[in-house]
Amino acid sequence: MCEFKTFDTAWCPGCGNFGILKALKRALTELGKKPHEVVISSGIGQAAKTPHYISVNGFNGLHGRAVPAGAAIKIANKDLTVIVESGEGDTYGEGGNHFIHNVRRNVDIAHFVHNNQIYGLTKGQASPTTAKGQKTGIQTMGVLHEQFNPLAVAITMGATFVARSFSGNEEHLVSMMKAAIEHKGYALLDIMQPCITYNKVNTFKWYKDRVKPIDESYSPTDKFEAYKLAHQWGDDGIPIGILYKKEEPTYIDKIEFLKQGEPLVDRKLDPKNAEKYMADFR
Numbered sequence: 001m002c003e004f005k006t007f008d009t010a011w012c013p014g015c016g017n018f019g020i021l022k023a024l025k026r027a028l029t030e031l032g033k034k035p036h037e038v039v040i041s042s043g044i045g046q047a048a049k050t051p052h053y054i055s056v057n058g059f060n061g062l063h064g065r066a067v068p069a070g071a072a073i074k075i076a077n078k079d080l081t082v083i084v085e086s087g088e089g090d091t092y093g094e095g096g097n098h099f100i101h102n103v104r105r106n107v108d109i110a111h112f113v114h115n116n117q118i119y120g121l122t123k124g125q126a127s128p129t130t131a132k133g134q135k136t137g138i139q140t141m142g143v144l145h146e147q148f149n150p151l152a153v154a155i156t157m158g159a160t161f162v163a164r165s166f167s168g169n170e171e172h173l174v175s176m177m178k179a180a181i182e183h184k185g186y187a188l189l190d191i192m193q194p195c196i197t198y199n200k201v202n203t204f205k206w207y208k209d210r211v212k213p214i215d216e217s218y219s220p221t222d223k224f225e226a227y228k229l230a231h232q233w234g235d236d237g238i239p240i241g242i243l244y245k246k247e248e249p250t251y252i253d254k255i256e257f258l259k260q261g262e263p264l265v266d267r268k269l270d271p272k273n274a275e276k277y278m279a280d281f282r
């Protein structure tokens with residue numbers, strides 16, 4: 001039988017990435033996916049190494065470019081399950097523009113952001129989600145700038161699925177990953193993840209003491225309620241779960257040529273179809 005395998009990694013023992021990789025393998029297995037049906041697109045960073053460590057198709061591109069590559073893969077081959085896995089630096093810093101505009105386009109990809117609130121691979125510089133005032137090896141006087149709020153930005157831009165989870169709560173993380181993969185449209189799942197080597201503030205215990213599942217009675221349909229939850233942070237508790245969800249046509253649904261027929265990669269190319277356009281240049 002064809003199964004998902006995971007491999008030895010170069011991550012530090014105890015890194016939160018292990019919980020995410022394990023949950024990913026479980027989520028894909030429980031959804032009945034096969035390795036050849038899945039593609040992971042990533043950029044650069046510790047989180048972005050994920051496709052190297054699991055037996056699915058993978059694309060490892062430039063820093064910040066995991067989303068456009070993932071979107072292009074989905075548009076060209078609509079039958080594939082496309083997942084983007086990248087750090088919060090890669091996603092909200094270097095790739096911030098792509099993040100915002102993919103929300104608007106609603107390309108059907110699940111985006112798992114490993115948010116360790118630090119640049120792990122390059123040894124601990126502040127990332128967009130490092131808290132204001134937090135000291136790092138580079139920001140020795142403390143971070144000067146406001147913390148980026150990815151969930152509030154996604155909700156504001158009209159994202160159709162916005163959720164948060166924690167790498168130390170496997171059951172919760174698996175259920176959020178499954179919901180994000182099954183959602184039709186762009187699904188943002190921001191995952192709290194300790195970097196035990198470079199972030200000595202947001203430790204496993206720091207997250208564990210603060211994350212709290214959103215009340216079961218909460219219905220993720222009201223943008224303004226979702227926006228309030230997106231602003232709960234730190235000692236006030238960090239809500240985990242689906243903050244907001246709605247059904248909207250995806251990028252492919254909005255373009256008849258893509259929606260109807262076979263995936264683009266399977267279509268036969270016939271140069272004669274271009275003749276009428278070439279005539280314009282004669």
Ligand SMILES: Cc1ncc(C[n+]2csc(CCOP(=O)(O)OP(=O)(O)O)c2C)c(N)n1
Binds near residue numbers: 063094119122
């Ligand atoms: C355009 C560009 N800028 C900067 C770098 C250097 N760089 C490589 S990884 C990285 C940080 C990665 O941090 P994050 O995305 O949060 O992932 P993590 O390593 O924490 O998982 C940086 C700044 C680069 N490779 N390319």
Ligand code: SF4
Binds near residue numbers: 016017046116195197
């Ligand atoms: S440096 Fe941090 S993010 Fe990178 S592998 Fe080690 S613990 Fe994980």
